[in-house]
Amino acid sequence: MATDTSTSASNGFSADPLMYQAWGFAASTPGGVYFDGVAQAELSDANGYFLDASSAVPYLPAGAYNVFAEVGGYTATTTFTIVLFDGIFDSGASPLSGEFAVAGSQVEVYAQSLAAMQPLDVIDTGLLSSAYATSSLDVAIAEGLPVSISGGHYNAVTGTIQAASVGYVDIHYHLPYAGVATGTSESITLVTLPSATSVVSATYYAVGPAVTSLATSYSPTGTVSLSISGLIPNGSAITPQTAGYVGPFGIQLNGVPVTFSSPLAGANYFYSTAAGTASVAFANIATSAVETLDLWGDVHTSSGAIHLGVSQTLYENLDFISSTPSVSSGTVAPNSGEISQIGAGSGTTSASPWVFYADPAGLIYSVVFDLYDFPANTAVTVTVWTSAGASTSTVTTDANGGGLYAFAPPDTAGVISPPGSPEYLLTFSAGSSITITGGTYYWELETAVAFNAAPFADTGGVPALDYATYFLTDARVGGM
Missing domain, CATH: 2.60.40 (Immunoglobulin-like)
Structure with a gap:
């Protein structure tokens, strides 16, 4: 008899304590116990009853195995089933399935009793929204996603994760998804290759901007x-x-x-x-x-x-x-939160300009102007000046005399941004009888190797502590 002392049954996980018992054999006769043909323990007892409680379930692929005792040329056979042990957990060792997981959360994908050197992949649907644009962890690793693997390794030749020779693998990584609304269901599935057979799966819920x-x-x-x-x-x-x-x-x-x-x-x-x-x-x-x-x-x-x-x-x-409606005045100010996205400078024509940085991904971040204490329901003209001419647009204040205007320089050639003239002068006007405070602003457009203006510095997304990496957009504008 072979009994897993953790389950008190003839089945269990690799490395569980295992007790072997045999009886009815000749007394004081040496013998042994074999698990799948491999010797596990020696048996000998004066009364023909044999016991070994110092063994463990071998690291073998999941399945049913023959266990037999051989004493003095006689044998007794039983069956023991190794059960696949697996799970997907958070960093606190709790099951990930059903949890809300902010980007940057650490997850663990674990399995033992796989086939020796089994090729594997982890399919994480959240990866599709990340900079890696794939659901395959194998592919994301090749593209630079930091992943820790113990009890196995990443085979750069085959481009796959492989279990250890004893069928064990333990994978740790941080969720890199981005730009996903809160409550979006994502899944992680460990699969064997090449069949893509599911071993274990878990569902988690994304956390996006409020x-x-x-x-x-x-x-x-x-x-x-x-x-x-x-x-x-x-x-x-x-x-x-x-x-x-x-x-x-x-x-x-x-x-x-x-x-x-x-x-x-x-x-x-x-x-x-x-x-x-x-x-x-x-x-x-x-x-x-x-x-x-x-x-x-x-x-x-x-x-x-x-x-x-x-x-x-x-x-x-x-x-x-x-804002309180006025009769003949108004104030314009670039929002302090938005202005932190762009470079230093006063932004006026009499001092150093602010600087827009063009993101390598093709994004140019806007700045929002706040209008307050204007006359109610009044049209305010915004003129954008460049060396190629001017372009105008209109923003109308509300019943409180307040308004919003967002400006982002185009990143393609055109009237506003022809090649070789990346400078912008913005002016606000509203009728000859209205005095506007802070109505002139000046920018330069510069190309940056990477967009890293605080507080949107790229931390690499592990964990995603900055909005740019976290949401792949300006979360503050997105929350308006």
């Missing part, structure tokens, strides 16, 4: 009502790296926690619904100005303070305009 329905502007001292989506549903299972992206959530204006009038009056926190949404309301500040609005996950519920090193901004520095 989205809110900000109005163009709000009246000072008025009530601000926001509908927020793209949150992780309250009570969801998460990976350890996702801890800072869950509730309680808090909103800050200029770094100061707001006190909500709903859903819980007097609180400075709220939770998401089971659908990952929330509706909140709070009193606006009492002055006209351009504010920065930040949404944080995992805040202290007592004070709205931030969990240093844990909490994460789900969107930050969103345009938040408090």
Whole structure:
């Protein structure tokens, strides 16, 4: 008899403790136990009962194996089944399946009792949205994705992961997906090659940018009502790296926690619904100005303070305009959050210009201008000047005298950006009787080897700590 002492049955996993028993043989006669024909233990006993409790289930491919005892030329045979042991886990050793996993979460794909040197691949649908543009981990490794493999290796000749000679493999990597909405279902499947037969699979849920329905502007001292989506549903299972992206959530204006009038009056926190949404309301500040609005996950519920090193901004520095309609004046300012994407400089004609950096991927990031304290419902003309001429567009202020204008230089030849003239002068005007403060701005367009202006510095996506790598776009603009 062969018994796995962990399962108390004639089946179990490789490396489990294994007990061999044999009886009915001649006393004091030497013999042995063989697992799949390989000697495992020696037997000898004065009364014909033999016991060995010091062995372990061999590392062999999953399946049923003959186990026999041979004593004095006599044999007894039984069967033991090695069970495939596998799993897909987060960095806390919890099953990944069903968890929300922020990009950068570490996952482990594990299997033992595979065939010796078995060629393998990991199919991760989240990889399709990454810079690697493939669902195959084998292909992504060849393209530079950092992956740690123990008990096996990556065979650069065949371009595949291979299990060890004892059929064991343990794969660790960070989820590199990008630009995926919260709640999107992704799957990871370990497959044997060349048949692509599934060994083990798990489903996880992506975490993307939160989205809110900000109005163009709000009246000072008025009530601000926001509908927020793209949150992780309250009570969801998460990976350890996702801890800072869950509730309680808090909103800050200029770094100061707001006190909500709903859903819980007097609180400075709220939770998401089971659908990952929330509706909140709070009193606006009492002055006209351009504010920065930040949404944080995992805040202290007592004070709205931030969990240093844990909490994460789900969107930050969103345009938040408090505006009072005027009669004959208005103010224009580039949003402080957006301006951090581009190079240093005052941006005026009397000093060094700001610099736009052209992304190697073909993206040119825009800057958003905030208009406030203009006359209500007034057309403001924006003129973009280059050496090739001028182009105009119009933005109309709302009932509070507020407005938004986004500018990004084209990355192809044309009226605005012909070759050899990458300079831009922007002016704002609105009727001869309206005085505009801060209405002239100046840029230069330069080519960069890599777009790395803070806070969008490329950290390589392991983990994805920057918005550019995390979302493959400006998450702050995307959250407006």
